[in-house]
Amino acid sequence: xxxxxQTATTHGANAHAKHEHGGTALYTKILIALLILTAxxxxxxxxxxxxxxxVIALVIATIKASLVGLFxxxxxxxxxxxxxxxxxxxxxxxxxxxxxxxxxNTRNNFIPQNMTxxxxxxxxxxxxxxxxxxxxxxxxxxxxxxxx
Amino acid sequence: MDQAIKTxxxxxxxxxxxxxxxxxxxxxxxxxxxxxxxxxxIMYLIGVLFSFLLGGIFAxxxxxxxxxxxxxxxxxxxxxxxxxxxxxxxHGAIMVFLFIIPAIPASLGNFVLPLMLGAKDVAFPRLNLFxxxxxxxxxxxxxxxxxxxxxxxxxxFYTPYSTTTDGxxxxxTAAVFVLGFSSIFxxxxxxxxxxxxxxxxxxxxxxxxxxxxIYSTAVIQVLATPVLGITLVLLMLERSFGIGIFxxxxxxxxxxxQHFFWFYSHPAVYIMILPGMAIISELIPTFSxxxxxxxxxxxxxSVSLALVSFIVWGHHMFVAGQSQLATVVxxxxxxxxxxxxxxxxxxxxxxMYQGNIKLDxxxxxxxxxxxxxxxxxxxxxxxxxxxxxxxxxxxxxxxAHFHYVMMGSTVTAFIGGLHYWWPKMTGRMYSEKWGRVGCxxxxxxxxxxxxxxxxxxxxGMPRRYYNYLDQFQPLHAFSTVGSWIIGLxxxxxxxxxxxxxxxxxxxxxxxxxxxxxxxQTSSPPITHNFEExxxxxxxxxxxxxxxxxx
Amino acid sequence: MSTTxxxxxxxxHEAEHAHDPHHQHHFTTMEQQFDTSKIGMWLFLVTExxxxxxxxxxxxxxxxxxxxxxxxxHTHLVRWQGALNTVVLLISSYTMVLAVxxxxxxxxxxxxxxxxxxxxxxxxxxxxxxxxxxHKFEEGWLPAKYYSYKGxxxxxxxxxxxxxxxxxxxxxxxxxxxxxxxATFFSFYFMMTGLHxxxxxxxxxxxxxxxxxxxxxxxxxxYYTPVDLVGLYWHLVDMIWIYxxxxxxxxx
Numbered sequence: 001x002x003x004x005x006q007t008a009t010t011h012g013a014n015a016h017a018k019h020e021h022g023g024t025a026l027y028t029k030i031l032i033a034l035l036i037l038t039a040x041x042x043x044x045x046x047x048x049x050x051x052x053x054x055v056i057a058l059v060i061a062t063i064k065a066s067l068v069g070l071f072x073x074x075x076x077x078x079x080x081x082x083x084x085x086x087x088x089x090x091x092x093x094x095x096x097x098x099x100x101x102x103x104x105n106t107r108n109n110f111i112p113q114n115m116t117x118x119x120x121x122x123x124x125x126x127x128x129x130x131x132x133x134x135x136x137x138x139x140x141x142x143x144x145x146x147x148x
Numbered sequence: 149m150d151q152a153i154k155t156x157x158x159x160x161x162x163x164x165x166x167x168x169x170x171x172x173x174x175x176x177x178x179x180x181x182x183x184x185x186x187x188x189x190i191m192y193l194i195g196v197l198f199s200f201l202l203g204g205i206f207a208x209x210x211x212x213x214x215x216x217x218x219x220x221x222x223x224x225x226x227x228x229x230x231x232x233x234x235x236x237x238x239h240g241a242i243m244v245f246l247f248i249i250p251a252i253p254a255s256l257g258n259f260v261l262p263l264m265l266g267a268k269d270v271a272f273p274r275l276n277l278f279x280x281x282x283x284x285x286x287x288x289x290x291x292x293x294x295x296x297x298x299x300x301x302x303x304x305f306y307t308p309y310s311t312t313t314d315g316x317x318x319x320x321t322a323a324v325f326v327l328g329f330s331s332i333f334x335x336x337x338x339x340x341x342x343x344x345x346x347x348x349x350x351x352x353x354x355x356x357x358x359x360x361x362i363y364s365t366a367v368i369q370v371l372a373t374p375v376l377g378i379t380l381v382l383l384m385l386e387r388s389f390g391i392g393i394f395x396x397x398x399x400x401x402x403x404x405x406q407h408f409f410w411f412y413s414h415p416a417v418y419i420m421i422l423p424g425m426a427i428i429s430e431l432i433p434t435f436s437x438x439x440x441x442x443x444x445x446x447x448x449x450s451v452s453l454a455l456v457s458f459i460v461w462g463h464h465m466f467v468a469g470q471s472q473l474a475t476v477v478x479x480x481x482x483x484x485x486x487x488x489x490x491x492x493x494x495x496x497x498x499x500m501y502q503g504n505i506k507l508d509x510x511x512x513x514x515x516x517x518x519x520x521x522x523x524x525x526x527x528x529x530x531x532x533x534x535x536x537x538x539x540x541x542x543x544x545x546x547x548a549h550f551h552y553v554m555m556g557s558t559v560t561a562f563i564g565g566l567h568y569w570w571p572k573m574t575g576r577m578y579s580e581k582w583g584r585v586g587c588x589x590x591x592x593x594x595x596x597x598x599x600x601x602x603x604x605x606x607x608g609m610p611r612r613y614y615n616y617l618d619q620f621q622p623l624h625a626f627s628t629v630g631s632w633i634i635g636l637x638x639x640x641x642x643x644x645x646x647x648x649x650x651x652x653x654x655x656x657x658x659x660x661x662x663x664x665x666x667x668q669t670s671s672p673p674i675t676h677n678f679e680e681x682x683x684x685x686x687x688x689x690x691x692x693x694x695x696x697x698x
Numbered sequence: 699m700s701t702t703x704x705x706x707x708x709x710x711h712e713a714e715h716a717h718d719p720h721h722q723h724h725f726t727t728m729e730q731q732f733d734t735s736k737i738g739m740w741l742f743l744v745t746e747x748x749x750x751x752x753x754x755x756x757x758x759x760x761x762x763x764x765x766x767x768x769x770x771x772h773t774h775l776v777r778w779q780g781a782l783n784t785v786v787l788l789i790s791s792y793t794m795v796l797a798v799x800x801x802x803x804x805x806x807x808x809x810x811x812x813x814x815x816x817x818x819x820x821x822x823x824x825x826x827x828x829x830x831x832x833h834k835f836e837e838g839w840l841p842a843k844y845y846s847y848k849g850x851x852x853x854x855x856x857x858x859x860x861x862x863x864x865x866x867x868x869x870x871x872x873x874x875x876x877x878x879x880x881a882t883f884f885s886f887y888f889m890m891t892g893l894h895x896x897x898x899x900x901x902x903x904x905x906x907x908x909x910x911x912x913x914x915x916x917x918x919x920x921y922y923t924p925v926d927l928v929g930l931y932w933h934l935v936d937m938i939w940i941y942x943x944x945x946x947x948x949x950x
Contacts, residue, residue, distance in 0.1 A: 024799065030792075031792040038788065058945075065941065068937050071795075072929075073934075085740040086743070088744060089747040092372075092458055097751075100404070101762075106471035107469075336745070371744065375751070377749055377752075378748075385842070390843040392760075392878055392881055400882075
């Protein structure tokens with residue numbers, strides 16, 4: 001960086017001469033691609049792929065977002081530092097989501113798979129107030145809906 | 149050629165300029181609308197020191213209340229249980245959000261960072277001023293919330309208590325929201341400054357290690373603080389309208405709040421400690437007059453601490469009801485933190501080894517840091533270990549641990565840095581003798597107060613409790629006496645620093661024979677920082693005399 | 699090495715060129731200033747991503763908690779309105795990038811035209827949003843505690859029946875119906891589209907300001923930073939909608 005700031009020639013109009021890129025034709029192509037992808041994502045939502053729907057929708061959205069980022073936001077031509085900053089945002093958001101999902105998807109797994117938790121109210125006076133979770137295979141069947 | 153080499157100028161080799169940043173313009177407006185990073189740094193400094201005083205008074209009140217299990221001082225109950233809850237909440241919230249987070253980056257960092265880079269200002273001076281006013285707004289909002297009955301949730305605002313308790317929780321969270329944006333803008337400014345405003349010849353590995361630390365801090369500020377912002381917005385909406393995300397009564401998940409909160413607040417711990425480490429990385433080579441040992445290792449460890457801080461937040465939630473798998477994963481990842489921390493400590497020790505150590509006040513604080521941080525860091529390993537943490541969670545052990553890290557380390561480094569740059573900021577030298585007295589009292593008082601709390605915690609004294617068993621009284625009383633010694637030490641420190649302002653400017657440009665660029669300008673610096681654009685030609689921390697280097 | 703010594707006070711550097719009025723004193727060159735502004739803007743955008751990201755995470759977690767309720771609630775959103783808004787925003791992004799292109803080349807007429815078109819698209823977006831919102835208000839699909847729609851197939855409220863008293867009382871009284879998942883869906887719908895709408899509104903204000911400046915001919919190939927930065931902001935707003943649209947309107 002320091003060498004750039006020192007050289008007296010890079011100034012004003014000269015400085016941006018090397019930023020010549022893009023152009024209406026390219027931008028139009030990108031817009032068309034974005035519109036087609038939008039149509040695909042709406043079309044795909046009409047089918048039932050189970051969990052696949054969310055994945056397809058998010059993958060297409062990510063492709064669209066990348067197109068916007070790379071071309072409309074000039075990341076393809078820009079100094080790499082801007083792309084690194086942008087990626088950092090999404091990376092750390094990804095970390096946030098990942099660990100939250102790790103927690104959510106594994107809650108209650110400490111109960112063996114063939115048993116279901118049941119809420120057993122204690123007889124009054126025997127123990128602290130409240131209830132305890134017990135694994136009770138017999139009573140489990142009836143209240144299977146409790147468990148998520 | 150001669151003009152370009154200005155490393156390590158001798159004391160008094162330049163006449164003191166008549167105009168400096170303090171006296172070039174005068175009057176309230178010249179400060180209120182200043183874009184000068186040095187003045188903004190000074191305003192931040194005054195603000196955070198005032199917050200420190202306020203938070204400190206609350207801390208003394210908390211300790212005084214716990215002096216005896218009856219909470220009676222001279223026959224009077226000092227604080228009721230409700231008041232006690234409010235006072236410790238205010239202590240926590242003020243110390244974290246108003247003091248420690250902005251303390252080093254926004255005050256000392258603002259002042260020193262552009263000077264160290266050889267720049268005339270930060271990248272966005274107006275944003276810098278805006279960030280200060282955001283801080284001020286947030287601080288005033290927090291004070292207003294205090295006047296209107298105060299909050300009793302603890303500084304963590306855990307749901308569902310925070311969504312149901314009375315008191316101005318909404319105002320307090322709004323204040324923290326505003327403070328968060330102040331922090332974001334400071335971080336953003338610093339990153340852009342470090343990227344684009346380095347002096348000619350200053351590559352990334354010529355940066356002083358202070359800059360590396362502040363840069364890593366800024367990365368966390370930018371990446372983590374927005375999540376705090378949205379968390380607080382969600383909390384406010386949950387409280388006001390019941391959107392059903394955090395409150396279990398309406399189908400929310402209180403553990404999710406803790407995920408949101410700690411995704412910010414664990415990295416925030418590193419917003420607090422990294423700048424402290426950054427200061428120590430300056431103090432130790434300067435007062436050892438020896439090249440830093442393992443420059444790159446320290447630089448990389450700052451960045452890796454910043455990154456690791458984002459993947460360990462779940463260790464605050466071991467007993468909160470997150471899944472066991474997540475608990476184990478977070479516990480394992482937590483141990484990663486020890487690696488960069490250890491790298492730093494050993495490199496600092498390596499720097500001191502066979503150095504020409506001068507025991508000036510800043511160095512005394514730096515050495516205190518090494519001891520206190522070692523204790524704070526190592527007890528963190530106990531808490532990161534799943535099995536021991538289940539026993540120690542929410543006891544005084546945790547309180548002692550994070551006070552060793554937050555206060556024993558960060559505040560020690562902050563005071564050390566304040567002494568180190570005090571001549572540069574004010575142009576005045578303080579009383580060295582009283583400086584040592586202050587440092588001694590700080591160390592004695594601190595260890596009395598908080599080492600005791602490790603024992604209290606491992607014996608089972610829960611944190612935040614108003615009542616305690618009689619058997620804990622001796623330890624509580626000892627801890628309270630320690631807090632008075634801390635108070636005395638800080639009072640003496642404040643007194644001699646303020647007293648130094650009354651005498652005429654007497655500080656040399658480079659009192660400590662530092663090599664970083666801020667010592668190459670006058671003390672105090674001129675408004676535009678440097679007479680001429682400084683050019684870096686030697687590596688940082690090269691303490692050999694200039695002639696020998698050539 | 700002495701050639702690298704740059705005397706900033708004398709502004710010797712600028713003396714060779716006409717001093718650009720937009721040049722701030724602490725930057726050596728205009729290019730440095732431009733790059734710095736851009737880094738600053740990208741960092742700001744990252745904070746925006748994480749701000750919205752928090753809401754996305756909250757939405758995802760709540761969807762995992764109430765999958766059936768969320769799917770049922772989303773059928774109340776009108777898919778074609780969402781799709782129309784997507785197209786409108788994509789087109790506005792396109793006109794925005796053309797405006798930046800024109801600014802870079804210093805063509806004033808095109809700059810003004812494309813900026814104006816971007817603002818028009820933004821307004822269309824808000825008009826569509828207005829019709830969407832007012833329909834939701836009428837039907838009672840309101841956020842949080844204001845949710846008053848009665849037509850859902852309401853399931854039992856798990857949390858309320860979980861206590862021992864409720865368990866004991868369960869055989870006689872059926873669990874009270876509740877709106878948990880549904881209200882939460884609409885809370886998130888209004889929070890996220892609302893926050894996005896606020897960003898559109900702010901965007902319109904900034905775009906208008908840039909339009910006025912462009913009309914005065916303030917931007918040239920040597921200084922067009924404001925156009926470029928507002929462009930980045932506008933594309934980010936578009937990008938967020940690209941994710942909002944499938945998540946809200948197309949859930950199965």
